[in-house]
Amino acid sequence: MAVEMHPNRSIVDALGADLRARAHGARRGVYLYFRCLGQQMKAIMAYETDFIVLLLSAVLVQLAGFAVIWAIFQRIPSVNGWTFWQVVMMYALIFVTEGVGSLFFEGTWRLSSLVYTGQFDQMLLRPVSPIVQVLAGAVGFNGLGNLVTGFVLIGIAVTNVPVEWTPGRLLMLAILIVSASVIRVAINLASAASTFWIRSPWSMVPMFVHRLGDFAKYPITIYSYAVQALIVVAVPFAFVSFFPTAWVFGVDAWSLPGLLTPLVAIYAVLMSVWLFRVGLRRYESSGH
Secondary structure, three states: OOOOOOOOHHHHHHHHHHHHHHHHHHHHHHHHHHHHHHHHHHHHHOOHHHHHHHHHHHHHHHHHHHHHHHHHHOOOOOEOOEOHHHHHHHHHHHHHHHHHHHHHHHHHHHHHHHHHHOOHHHHHHOOOOHHHHHHOOOOOOHHHHHHHHHHHHHHHHHHOOOOOOOHHHHHHHHHHHHHHHHHHHHHHHHHHHHHHOOOOOOOOHHHHHHHHHHHHHOOHHHOOHHHHHHHHHHOOHHHOOHHHHHHHOOOHHHHHHHOOHHHHHHHHHHHHHHHHHHHHHHOOOOOO
Protein backbone atom coordinates (compact mmCIF):
# COMPACT_ATOMS: atom_id res chain seq x y z
CA MET A 1 0.00 0.00 0.00
CA ALA A 2 1.51 3.33 -1.05
CA VAL A 3 2.02 6.00 1.60
CA GLU A 4 0.99 9.46 0.50
CA MET A 5 3.49 12.15 1.56
CA HIS A 6 2.20 15.51 2.69
CA PRO A 7 3.25 18.10 0.06
CA ASN A 8 4.62 20.46 2.73
CA ARG A 9 6.69 17.76 4.38
CA SER A 10 9.58 18.09 1.96
CA ILE A 11 9.60 21.88 2.42
CA VAL A 12 9.79 21.52 6.22
CA ASP A 13 12.62 18.98 5.90
CA ALA A 14 14.52 21.28 3.56
CA LEU A 15 14.11 24.24 5.91
CA GLY A 16 15.24 22.11 8.84
CA ALA A 17 18.32 20.97 6.96
CA ASP A 18 19.11 24.56 5.97
CA LEU A 19 18.80 25.76 9.58
CA ARG A 20 21.03 22.95 10.83
CA ALA A 21 23.62 23.78 8.18
CA ARG A 22 23.56 27.45 9.13
CA ALA A 23 23.88 26.63 12.85
CA HIS A 24 26.81 24.33 12.11
CA GLY A 25 28.45 27.06 10.04
CA ALA A 26 27.98 29.60 12.84
CA ARG A 27 29.46 27.23 15.44
CA ARG A 28 32.41 26.51 13.17
CA GLY A 29 32.97 30.24 12.58
CA VAL A 30 33.01 30.95 16.33
CA TYR A 31 35.38 28.02 16.93
CA LEU A 32 37.79 29.13 14.21
CA TYR A 33 37.64 32.72 15.41
CA PHE A 34 38.83 31.76 18.89
CA ARG A 35 41.49 29.47 17.45
CA CYS A 36 42.86 32.30 15.30
CA LEU A 37 42.61 34.76 18.18
CA GLY A 38 44.41 32.35 20.49
CA GLN A 39 47.36 32.11 18.13
CA GLN A 40 47.59 35.89 17.92
CA MET A 41 47.55 36.15 21.72
CA LYS A 42 50.32 33.56 22.06
CA ALA A 43 52.49 35.52 19.63
CA ILE A 44 52.03 38.80 21.50
CA MET A 45 52.44 37.29 24.98
CA ALA A 46 55.92 36.17 23.91
CA TYR A 47 56.93 39.82 24.46
CA GLU A 48 55.91 40.49 28.05
CA THR A 49 57.45 43.97 28.24
CA ASP A 50 55.43 45.18 25.26
CA PHE A 51 52.29 43.77 26.86
CA ILE A 52 52.89 45.62 30.13
CA VAL A 53 53.72 48.89 28.35
CA LEU A 54 50.56 48.71 26.22
CA LEU A 55 48.42 47.93 29.26
CA LEU A 56 49.79 50.76 31.37
CA SER A 57 49.74 53.30 28.55
CA ALA A 58 46.06 52.57 27.85
CA VAL A 59 45.16 53.00 31.53
CA LEU A 60 47.08 56.29 31.77
CA VAL A 61 45.47 57.70 28.62
CA GLN A 62 41.98 56.90 29.84
CA LEU A 63 42.67 58.28 33.32
CA ALA A 64 43.88 61.50 31.68
CA GLY A 65 40.53 61.76 29.91
CA PHE A 66 38.73 61.16 33.19
CA ALA A 67 40.81 63.93 34.79
CA VAL A 68 39.62 66.36 32.09
CA ILE A 69 35.98 65.59 32.92
CA TRP A 70 36.68 65.98 36.63
CA ALA A 71 38.32 69.38 36.01
CA ILE A 72 35.31 70.55 34.00
CA PHE A 73 32.84 69.60 36.71
CA GLN A 74 34.89 71.39 39.35
CA ARG A 75 33.71 74.62 37.75
CA ILE A 76 30.16 73.72 36.67
CA PRO A 77 27.56 71.59 38.53
CA SER A 78 26.16 69.89 35.43
CA VAL A 79 26.37 69.79 31.65
CA ASN A 80 22.97 70.61 30.17
CA GLY A 81 21.32 68.86 33.12
CA TRP A 82 23.64 65.84 33.19
CA THR A 83 25.63 65.25 36.38
CA PHE A 84 29.28 64.34 36.77
CA TRP A 85 28.72 60.62 37.40
CA GLN A 86 26.27 60.32 34.53
CA VAL A 87 28.89 61.71 32.15
CA VAL A 88 31.49 59.40 33.71
CA MET A 89 29.19 56.49 32.88
CA MET A 90 29.09 57.57 29.22
CA TYR A 91 32.85 57.93 29.20
CA ALA A 92 33.31 54.52 30.79
CA LEU A 93 31.07 52.81 28.21
CA ILE A 94 33.25 54.26 25.46
CA PHE A 95 36.30 52.82 27.25
CA VAL A 96 34.73 49.38 27.56
CA THR A 97 33.57 49.18 23.95
CA GLU A 98 36.93 50.45 22.69
CA GLY A 99 38.59 47.80 24.83
CA VAL A 100 36.44 45.02 23.37
CA GLY A 101 37.14 46.24 19.84
CA SER A 102 40.90 46.45 20.42
CA LEU A 103 41.42 43.30 22.46
CA PHE A 104 39.24 40.88 20.50
CA PHE A 105 38.70 42.48 17.07
CA GLU A 106 41.82 44.54 16.36
CA GLY A 107 42.09 42.88 12.94
CA THR A 108 39.64 45.38 11.46
CA TRP A 109 42.36 48.03 11.66
CA ARG A 110 44.69 45.90 9.48
CA LEU A 111 42.25 45.40 6.63
CA SER A 112 43.36 48.39 4.54
CA SER A 113 46.98 47.24 4.69
CA LEU A 114 46.04 43.66 3.78
CA VAL A 115 44.01 44.80 0.77
CA TYR A 116 46.66 47.26 -0.42
CA THR A 117 49.51 44.73 -0.26
CA GLY A 118 47.50 41.82 -1.63
CA GLN A 119 47.84 39.75 1.54
CA PHE A 120 44.06 39.66 1.68
CA ASP A 121 44.23 37.09 -1.16
CA GLN A 122 45.49 34.54 1.37
CA MET A 123 42.28 34.88 3.36
CA LEU A 124 40.18 34.24 0.28
CA LEU A 125 42.00 30.95 -0.36
CA ARG A 126 41.25 29.55 3.09
CA PRO A 127 38.03 27.63 3.85
CA VAL A 128 37.10 30.17 6.51
CA SER A 129 34.93 33.29 6.24
CA PRO A 130 37.07 36.35 5.42
CA ILE A 131 35.11 38.31 8.03
CA VAL A 132 36.10 35.82 10.75
CA GLN A 133 39.73 36.01 9.65
CA VAL A 134 39.73 39.80 9.61
CA LEU A 135 38.15 40.08 13.06
CA ALA A 136 40.62 37.59 14.56
CA GLY A 137 43.60 38.85 12.59
CA ALA A 138 45.20 40.84 15.42
CA VAL A 139 45.07 41.44 19.16
CA GLY A 140 45.44 44.89 20.73
CA PHE A 141 46.40 44.35 24.36
CA ASN A 142 45.97 48.05 25.01
CA GLY A 143 42.28 47.14 24.94
CA LEU A 144 42.71 45.28 28.21
CA GLY A 145 43.69 48.54 29.89
CA ASN A 146 40.60 50.20 28.42
CA LEU A 147 38.40 47.38 29.71
CA VAL A 148 39.82 47.52 33.22
CA THR A 149 39.54 51.32 33.42
CA GLY A 150 36.04 51.31 31.93
CA PHE A 151 34.58 48.69 34.25
CA VAL A 152 36.14 50.32 37.32
CA LEU A 153 34.58 53.67 36.37
CA ILE A 154 31.21 52.01 35.67
CA GLY A 155 31.31 50.44 39.12
CA ILE A 156 32.13 53.75 40.77
CA ALA A 157 29.52 55.66 38.75
CA VAL A 158 26.59 53.34 39.53
CA THR A 159 27.39 53.46 43.24
CA ASN A 160 27.37 57.26 43.28
CA VAL A 161 23.97 57.71 41.64
CA PRO A 162 20.82 56.74 43.57
CA VAL A 163 19.41 53.86 41.51
CA GLU A 164 17.33 50.99 42.85
CA TRP A 165 19.17 47.94 41.58
CA THR A 166 17.19 44.75 41.01
CA PRO A 167 18.28 41.47 39.38
CA GLY A 168 16.35 42.47 36.26
CA ARG A 169 17.99 45.88 36.12
CA LEU A 170 21.46 44.36 36.55
CA LEU A 171 20.72 41.88 33.76
CA MET A 172 19.58 44.69 31.49
CA LEU A 173 22.75 46.64 32.27
CA ALA A 174 24.81 43.63 31.18
CA ILE A 175 22.75 43.32 27.99
CA LEU A 176 23.23 47.01 27.23
CA ILE A 177 27.02 46.77 27.71
CA VAL A 178 27.23 43.72 25.42
CA SER A 179 24.98 45.38 22.83
CA ALA A 180 27.02 48.59 22.95
CA SER A 181 30.21 46.57 22.38
CA VAL A 182 28.63 44.79 19.42
CA ILE A 183 27.62 48.14 17.90
CA ARG A 184 31.16 49.44 18.31
CA VAL A 185 32.72 46.40 16.62
CA ALA A 186 30.15 46.53 13.81
CA ILE A 187 30.97 50.21 13.20
CA ASN A 188 34.68 49.35 13.08
CA LEU A 189 34.08 46.57 10.54
CA ALA A 190 31.83 48.74 8.37
CA SER A 191 34.34 51.61 8.31
CA ALA A 192 37.19 49.18 7.57
CA ALA A 193 35.24 47.84 4.57
CA SER A 194 35.68 51.25 2.94
CA THR A 195 39.14 50.08 1.91
CA PHE A 196 37.54 48.02 -0.87
CA TRP A 197 36.61 51.34 -2.49
CA ILE A 198 39.47 53.55 -1.28
CA ARG A 199 42.77 51.90 -2.13
CA SER A 200 45.48 53.16 0.20
CA PRO A 201 47.83 51.52 2.72
CA TRP A 202 46.21 53.40 5.59
CA SER A 203 42.65 54.48 4.89
CA MET A 204 41.59 57.52 6.91
CA VAL A 205 37.92 56.53 6.91
CA PRO A 206 38.18 54.13 9.91
CA MET A 207 40.08 56.75 11.91
CA PHE A 208 37.55 59.46 10.99
CA VAL A 209 34.65 57.23 12.07
CA HIS A 210 36.54 56.28 15.23
CA ARG A 211 36.92 59.96 16.12
CA LEU A 212 33.18 60.45 15.78
CA GLY A 213 32.95 58.27 18.87
CA ASP A 214 34.43 61.16 20.87
CA PHE A 215 31.07 62.93 20.51
CA ALA A 216 29.48 60.06 22.44
CA LYS A 217 31.65 60.73 25.49
CA TYR A 218 29.34 63.58 26.39
CA PRO A 219 25.54 64.09 26.34
CA ILE A 220 24.31 64.47 22.78
CA THR A 221 21.98 67.24 23.96
CA ILE A 222 24.92 69.68 23.94
CA TYR A 223 25.34 69.29 20.17
CA SER A 224 23.45 70.68 17.19
CA TYR A 225 20.69 68.65 15.58
CA ALA A 226 22.98 67.83 12.66
CA VAL A 227 25.58 66.24 14.96
CA GLN A 228 22.86 64.42 16.89
CA ALA A 229 21.49 62.96 13.65
CA LEU A 230 25.00 61.88 12.68
CA ILE A 231 25.72 59.91 15.84
CA VAL A 232 22.19 58.59 16.34
CA VAL A 233 21.22 57.55 12.80
CA ALA A 234 24.20 57.55 10.44
CA VAL A 235 26.84 56.19 12.83
CA PRO A 236 24.93 55.11 15.98
CA PHE A 237 27.53 55.93 18.61
CA ALA A 238 24.78 57.41 20.79
CA PHE A 239 23.55 53.85 21.39
CA VAL A 240 27.03 52.94 22.65
CA SER A 241 26.99 55.33 25.60
CA PHE A 242 24.34 58.06 25.77
CA PHE A 243 21.09 56.09 25.51
CA PRO A 244 22.26 53.18 27.73
CA THR A 245 23.32 55.70 30.38
CA ALA A 246 19.96 57.47 30.17
CA TRP A 247 18.17 54.16 30.76
CA VAL A 248 20.44 53.06 33.62
CA PHE A 249 19.95 56.31 35.52
CA GLY A 250 16.28 56.69 34.62
CA VAL A 251 16.47 59.91 32.63
CA ASP A 252 12.87 59.78 31.40
CA ALA A 253 13.27 61.97 28.34
CA TRP A 254 15.95 59.68 26.86
CA SER A 255 15.67 56.31 28.61
CA LEU A 256 13.24 54.63 26.18
CA PRO A 257 15.67 54.61 23.21
CA GLY A 258 18.14 52.85 25.51
CA LEU A 259 15.94 49.75 25.40
CA LEU A 260 16.39 49.71 21.62
CA THR A 261 20.16 49.23 21.95
CA PRO A 262 20.04 45.42 21.39
CA LEU A 263 17.96 45.92 18.23
CA VAL A 264 20.38 48.59 17.00
CA ALA A 265 23.23 46.12 17.64
CA ILE A 266 21.55 43.53 15.39
CA TYR A 267 20.96 46.17 12.71
CA ALA A 268 24.58 47.36 12.92
CA VAL A 269 25.91 43.80 12.52
CA LEU A 270 23.69 43.12 9.50
CA MET A 271 24.69 46.40 7.85
CA SER A 272 28.41 45.93 8.48
CA VAL A 273 28.36 42.36 7.10
CA TRP A 274 26.40 43.57 4.07
CA LEU A 275 28.87 46.40 3.39
CA PHE A 276 31.80 44.03 3.75
CA ARG A 277 30.30 41.55 1.28
CA VAL A 278 29.43 44.28 -1.22
CA GLY A 279 33.00 45.57 -0.99
CA LEU A 280 34.37 42.06 -1.31
CA ARG A 281 32.64 41.69 -4.68
CA ARG A 282 34.61 44.74 -5.85
CA TYR A 283 37.94 43.36 -4.68
CA GLU A 284 40.41 42.77 -7.52
CA SER A 285 43.60 41.98 -5.58
CA SER A 286 46.45 44.49 -5.28
CA GLY A 287 47.24 44.68 -8.98
CA HIS A 288 50.94 43.97 -8.34
